[in-house]
Amino acid sequence: MSKRNPEYDFKWCPGCGDFGVVRGIELALADRVNRLKEPIENTVLVSGIGCSGNLVHLQEGPQPYGFHGIHGRTLPIAWGVKTSRPELNVLIAAGDGDFLSIGGEHIGPQAKRNLDVTVVVMDNGIYGLTKGQASPTTGFGVITPTTPYGKLEEPMRPLELYLALGVSFVASAVSSRPKELAQFIAQGMDHRGFSIVHVQSPCTTYNDTYEALKGNPAKGIEPAAYPVPDGHDASDLDAATRLVRQKGVPVGIVYRNPDSVPLQDRLTEARERTKVRTRDVDALLTGLHI
Ligand SMILES: Cc1ncc(C[n+]2csc(CCOP(=O)(O)OP(=O)(O)O)c2C)c(N)n1
Ligand code: SF4
Ligand SMILES: [Mg+2]
Structure with missing residues (x-):
């Protein structure tokens, strides 16, 4: 994507949390360009399918490369980009359905490889684009078109999942605070290894969680979102695990593995070893050992 496509007519609904996420990404990329003197074209933004996935077309200002992928497969696409062009900064934007449901099987392997990409998960607790069906993070008992008698499954707890799978950087954010979100995304991109910034991004049409996240004293609603304690x-992985098992949504950097070794370093090291073996094989083939 070199400039915004004027023929792309998708629009988010008024108040959609995704507006804050797109702003957070724009700010984080502008910061990266300024700080590292790296051209914005050095970043490839891979998105999935969903209201969230349309983010790749809705960036304002200077543009990264954009790849509007297929549902649930942002990680395989990003893996291909990063392993073939390791010098690129690879950023992913995916919905909760895309990343945790159809695409859930990809998280564990990439966490174990420590693929050096940053994922921004846009969690609205629903399938927005396809009109409000239950997603893995929809609450227990919630009525949706696919759960007319109330959802029978407990909601997934993504932050616990990421830590259990070995993701080496985990942050948690809310879309209504784009400047703060930008800082988390920037830190995720700076981290050498697999980083996930999980964002609560309310869907004003099918699952409006603004009030639940922010709280409303007049109605006696306690805010679900709270800052990660100073x-x-x-x-400390144990401390991070204890934090995300608490009630509510912590906002801040949850975990950063200080010993993170990204896949690229392991590949470089493996190539060094392979070089030696190739020389031996060459020598055998040319008869020099005989
Ligand atoms: C393989 C495949 N299965 C199903 C769909 C239909 N589909 C498109 S978007 C979507 C769900 C989107 O939910 P989410 O990822 O949470 O994004 P949101 O719209 O909420 O941002 C589904 C099921 C599809 N496009 N491709
Ligand atoms: S349906 Fe929900 S997620 Fe999709 S654009 Fe509208 S408010 Fe946003
Ligand atoms: Mg969703």
């Missing part, structure tokens, strides 16, 4: 040690 004393939290993000390098």
